[in-house]
Amino acid sequence: MATAHSRTAARLMVSPAVILLFLWMIVPLGMTVYFSFLRYNLLTPGTSFAGLDNYYYFLTNAAFWDALVNTITLVVGVLLITVFGGIGLALLLDQPMWGQGIVRVMVIAPFFVMPTVSALVWKNMFMNPVNGMFAHIAKALGFAPYDFLAHAPLLSIIVIVAWAWLPFSTLILLTALQSLDREQQEAAEMDGASTLSRFWYLTVPHLTRSITVVILIQTIFLLSVFAEILVTTNGGPGTASTNIPYLVYAQSLLSFDVGGGSAGGIVAVILANIVAFFLMRMIGKNLDA
Amino acid sequence: MGKITLTSVRKSFGEVDVIPSLDLSIEDGEFVVFVGPSGCGKSTLLRLIAGLEDTTSGSISIDGQDATDLPPARRGLAMVFQSYALYPHMSVKKNIMFPLKMAGMDVAEAEAKVANAAKILNLTNYLDRKPGQLSGGQRQRVAIGRAIVREPKAFLFDEPLSNLDAALRVNMRQEISELHQTLKTTMIYVTHDQVEAMTMADKIVVLNAGRIEQVGSPLELYRSPANTFVAGFIGSPKMNLITGAEAAKHSATTIGIRPEHLDIVADGPWQGVVGLSEHLGSDTFLKVAVAGMEPITVRAGGELNLHHGDRISLAPQAGKLHRFGADGKTLA
Amino acid sequence: MARKITQTRKTTVTVIAWIIGFLIFFPILWTILMSFKSEGDAIKAPLAMLTSHWTLESYGEVQERSNYLRFFMNSVVISLGSTILALVIAIPAAWSMAFVPGRRTKDLLMWMLSTKMMPAVGVLVPMYLMFRDFGLLDTRTGLVVVLTLINLPIVVWMLYTYFKEIPGEILEAARMDGANLRSEILYVLTPMAVPGIASTMLLNIILAWNEAFWTLQLTTSDAAPLTQFIASYSSPEGLFYAKLSAASTMAIAPILILGWFSQKQLVRGLTFGAVK
Numbered sequence: 001m002a003t004a005h006s007r008t009a010a011r012l013m014v015s016p017a018v019i020l021l022f023l024w025m026i027v028p029l030g031m032t033v034y035f036s037f038l039r040y041n042l043l044t045p046g047t048s049f050a051g052l053d054n055y056y057y058f059l060t061n062a063a064f065w066d067a068l069v070n071t072i073t074l075v076v077g078v079l080l081i082t083v084f085g086g087i088g089l090a091l092l093l094d095q096p097m098w099g100q101g102i103v104r105v106m107v108i109a110p111f112f113v114m115p116t117v118s119a120l121v122w123k124n125m126f127m128n129p130v131n132g133m134f135a136h137i138a139k140a141l142g143f144a145p146y147d148f149l150a151h152a153p154l155l156s157i158i159v160i161v162a163w164a165w166l167p168f169s170t171l172i173l174l175t176a177l178q179s180l181d182r183e184q185q186e187a188a189e190m191d192g193a194s195t196l197s198r199f200w201y202l203t204v205p206h207l208t209r210s211i212t213v214v215i216l217i218q219t220i221f222l223l224s225v226f227a228e229i230l231v232t233t234n235g236g237p238g239t240a241s242t243n244i245p246y247l248v249y250a251q252s253l254l255s256f257d258v259g260g261g262s263a264g265g266i267v268a269v270i271l272a273n274i275v276a277f278f279l280m281r282m283i284g285k286n287l288d289a
Numbered sequence: 290m291g292k293i294t295l296t297s298v299r300k301s302f303g304e305v306d307v308i309p310s311l312d313l314s315i316e317d318g319e320f321v322v323f324v325g326p327s328g329c330g331k332s333t334l335l336r337l338i339a340g341l342e343d344t345t346s347g348s349i350s351i352d353g354q355d356a357t358d359l360p361p362a363r364r365g366l367a368m369v370f371q372s373y374a375l376y377p378h379m380s381v382k383k384n385i386m387f388p389l390k391m392a393g394m395d396v397a398e399a400e401a402k403v404a405n406a407a408k409i410l411n412l413t414n415y416l417d418r419k420p421g422q423l424s425g426g427q428r429q430r431v432a433i434g435r436a437i438v439r440e441p442k443a444f445l446f447d448e449p450l451s452n453l454d455a456a457l458r459v460n461m462r463q464e465i466s467e468l469h470q471t472l473k474t475t476m477i478y479v480t481h482d483q484v485e486a487m488t489m490a491d492k493i494v495v496l497n498a499g500r501i502e503q504v505g506s507p508l509e510l511y512r513s514p515a516n517t518f519v520a521g522f523i524g525s526p527k528m529n530l531i532t533g534a535e536a537a538k539h540s541a542t543t544i545g546i547r548p549e550h551l552d553i554v555a556d557g558p559w560q561g562v563v564g565l566s567e568h569l570g571s572d573t574f575l576k577v578a579v580a581g582m583e584p585i586t587v588r589a590g591g592e593l594n595l596h597h598g599d600r601i602s603l604a605p606q607a608g609k610l611h612r613f614g615a616d617g618k619t620l621a
Numbered sequence: 622m623a624r625k626i627t628q629t630r631k632t633t634v635t636v637i638a639w640i641i642g643f644l645i646f647f648p649i650l651w652t653i654l655m656s657f658k659s660e661g662d663a664i665k666a667p668l669a670m671l672t673s674h675w676t677l678e679s680y681g682e683v684q685e686r687s688n689y690l691r692f693f694m695n696s697v698v699i700s701l702g703s704t705i706l707a708l709v710i711a712i713p714a715a716w717s718m719a720f721v722p723g724r725r726t727k728d729l730l731m732w733m734l735s736t737k738m739m740p741a742v743g744v745l746v747p748m749y750l751m752f753r754d755f756g757l758l759d760t761r762t763g764l765v766v767v768l769t770l771i772n773l774p775i776v777v778w779m780l781y782t783y784f785k786e787i788p789g790e791i792l793e794a795a796r797m798d799g800a801n802l803r804s805e806i807l808y809v810l811t812p813m814a815v816p817g818i819a820s821t822m823l824l825n826i827i828l829a830w831n832e833a834f835w836t837l838q839l840t841t842s843d844a845a846p847l848t849q850f851i852a853s854y855s856s857p858e859g860l861f862y863a864k865l866s867a868a869s870t871m872a873i874a875p876i877l878i879l880g881w882f883s884q885k886q887l888v889r890g891l892t893f894g895a896v897k
């Protein structure tokens with residue numbers, strides 16, 4: 001359906017989006033690359049060429065490796081919870097029940113809560129070792145309250161973030177389930193397939209596309225989790241809950257080290273691109289087939 | 290006016306030459322039908338004329354003006370799609386009025402035209418409905434209505450009836466034919482339905498693999514097919530094509546005889562055994578196995594009492610035998 | 622095949638689903654309840670808290686401390702502004718990719734998405750400096766631009782998957798009917814894609830409303846949206862649960878209500894082409 005006219009028009013019409021995104025990607029990134037080779041601290045006047053020093057310091061800093069591991073743990077942890085939890089919840093919500101609409105409204109709600117709010121609410125009202133809900137419950141049951149954010153900071157953050165993203169995966173997977181071909185299911189049932197094998201051979205393959213989409217979109221957002229950490233633990237104790245975005249933030253804005261922060265930023269971009277590369281290949285294969 | 294001329298038109302999609310090189314001239318007011326097997330390039334040709342695809346080379350002129358590089362909107366043609374392609378969010382009235390709105394026509398004038406088209410097409414009572422609330426036949430009529438209000442130079446139809454059931458097809462076919470008689474506008478009609486082609490066309494263009502096999506009136510194609518392809522394609526049931534010794538007797542590579550041109554006689558040249566017999570009431574189609582020849586289809590009278598295994602003998606009617614050469618072309 | 626769903630089974634499912642739904646919703650519910658308590662009651666054990674008396678005093682105190690309406694308006698302007706701008710840029714782009722696909726279309730789409738994987742921190746410093754130099758720091762305009770850019774890939778993708786479901790013949794029909802490109806998109810494509818555009822818009826408003834990196838880094842007061850409003854409660858200053866709850870409720874209520882009301886439209890668009 002393409003003529004030269006429409007192809008020219010098409011090129012004209014994608015170009016604003018492409019140009020804007022290209023500029024958005026290249027201009028600040030170019031500046032970051034430039035800064036990353038400078039000795040540039042907002043507290044000390046003047047800049048000088050630093051070569052690869054900034055990268056050297058950033059990469060050899062023990063905090064970097066902790067942050068890398070934490071970032072991966074956070075992404076994988078949340079993905080595991082939301083994908084499996086999402087499948088379970090979607091299967092549950094797909095059953096006939098009373099008040100399905102209300103249950104859906106309750107389940108979807110966390111998706112609308114801004115990260116700063118959810119982090120503050122969890123931190124104070126639930127995980128606070130003195131006045132939090134969990135502490136009250138522990139005391140009522142005769143246990144000593146547990147200081148979640150001090151002793152299991154990363155896990156706590158994973159829980160908070162997973163709570164916020166569970167609705168998203170549940171809804172996508174539920175939509176997918178509802179689009180399942182009933183006749184196909186019934187045909188399989190006529191063929192004598194058990195509930196379990198129907199789930200495994202029909203439902204799961206049907207869900208894979210949706211699961212890939214969930215993974216792609218969530219990874220995009222999870223790689224850059226920031227507000228939840230800023231509000232709850234400030235990356236601590238030590239580096240126990242510092243992820244790469246937070247580390248770069250701490251470096252550049254808390255210690256005013258623009259050079260070091262920029263080097264960190266570039267490292268983060270490179271890592272994200274590695275993840276993106278694999279993810280896009282996986283998605284590309286699965287989507288649009 | 291609506292004279293359309295295609296000169297050395299070629300179309301390829303990437304490496305694939307869908308239309309190698311084609312010349313065709315369509316006269317003003319003609320009803321032209323493109324037929325051919327699936328994938329032979331009928332739709333592509335129509336879309337080239339419409340301007341929905343670019344020609345790879347060659348030129349298209351409409352009323353003597355070069356239209357090769359004109360966008361569809363400026364060619365003054367109207368098209369009716371197989372899927373109707375109605376605007377689902379607009380009422381029937383808005384659908385039909387859309388081309389007029391695009392042409393910037395004054396609202397009162399446009400409404401009058403829509404009302405008129407609706408009357409012709411029996412849509413007056415449905416003007417406020419959405420396409421989703423119409424039957425297939427009504428949708429088809431809306432699509433036609435949308436085409437006629439523009440008073441185009443020519444109408445293009447791409448298998449417009451293929452989504453309708455058999456009875457409705459017959460109706461719509463007649464309606465379109467009548468429309469052509471009233472409007473006297475050029476119509477180009479793509480189908481792979483034999484009957485549509487034979488009954489509607491002033492001129493049939495038989496396409497095969499992007500090439501024109503023959504152009505002519507329905508009867509010309511029926512009486513004197515230019516080659517084995519056209520011979521086999523036009524007419525139902527298909528013409529019997531016979532090769533080998535029997536063809537050699539007539540000094541041809543292939544001979545052809547239509548099922549309706551074979552008589553069952555007491556002592557004919559071809560002796561055979563009846564295989565399948567299909568009783569349609571008005572006719573009976575027999576498949577006959579004749580030694581040394583391809584299976585032969587015979588059209589016989591309706592209340593014939595012949596069965597599987599019966600022996601019969603056949604005689605081709607005088608002057609109805611077609612002879613084809615080694616290249617498939619008809620021998621003089 | 623008639624399917625008999627036993628009452629017991631339906632009851633069991635209902636009970637389990639309600640319990641799980643309630644647990645997921647509980648943090649929000651609890652926050653809302655607590656916002657109607659006095660500070661003293663808010664830190665009591667759960668049961669004691671529930672039975673204590675209800676009051677609006679926390680809302681009054683929150684409002685006294687910072688003018689809610691100003692933050693709210695900033696959030697509205699920023700999320701609506703960036704959403705509309707993103708749609709204006711994305712609709713033509715998605716049209717091109719869906720209806721005039723080339724060999725590179727999928728790569729282009731994937732590239733667009735990959736820009737979204739670029740960590741914001743990576744470009745924080747230059748963005749901050751550029752904003753400072755252009756006088757965009759703490760302005761709504763600046764934030765609208767940034768939020769448009771960061772959500773653009775998702776918007777393009779969602780619209781693309783929507784547009785692909787629209788038969789190209791209808792657009793060709795419009796072209797035959799004499800529509801130019803502008804009319805084709807304005808009168809035919811856009812109205813047909815309203816459900817898709819609506820859900821894209823909703824998702825984008827939610828994402829923009831809740832965006833908590835750039836809004837925190839690039840604003841201080843004038844253009845500060847509700848994410849800032851709430852962030853000022855992150856440093857503990859004694860017992861402040863009730864006030865925090867009131868502020869949180871005020872920050873999330875608008876989008877929560879919008880989300881609940883438009884659930885159906887939103888969910889329809891959330892498939893990203895994953896459901897065929």
Ligand SMILES: Nc1ncnc2c1ncn2[C@@H]1O[C@H](COP(=O)(O)OP(=O)(O)OP(=O)(O)O)[C@@H](O)[C@H]1O
Binds near residue numbers: 325326328330331
């Ligand atoms: N956009 C395209 N890109 C590549 N090949 C195409 C394209 N459109 C059509 N073709 C090819 O061109 C050939 C002719 O297609 P066309 O649709 O014109 O056939 P047709 O005669 O209309 O068939 P049918 O009767 O099935 O509608 C086919 O082999 C088809 O695969």
Ligand SMILES: [Mg+2]
Binds near residue numbers: 331332333
């Ligand atoms: Mg066709």
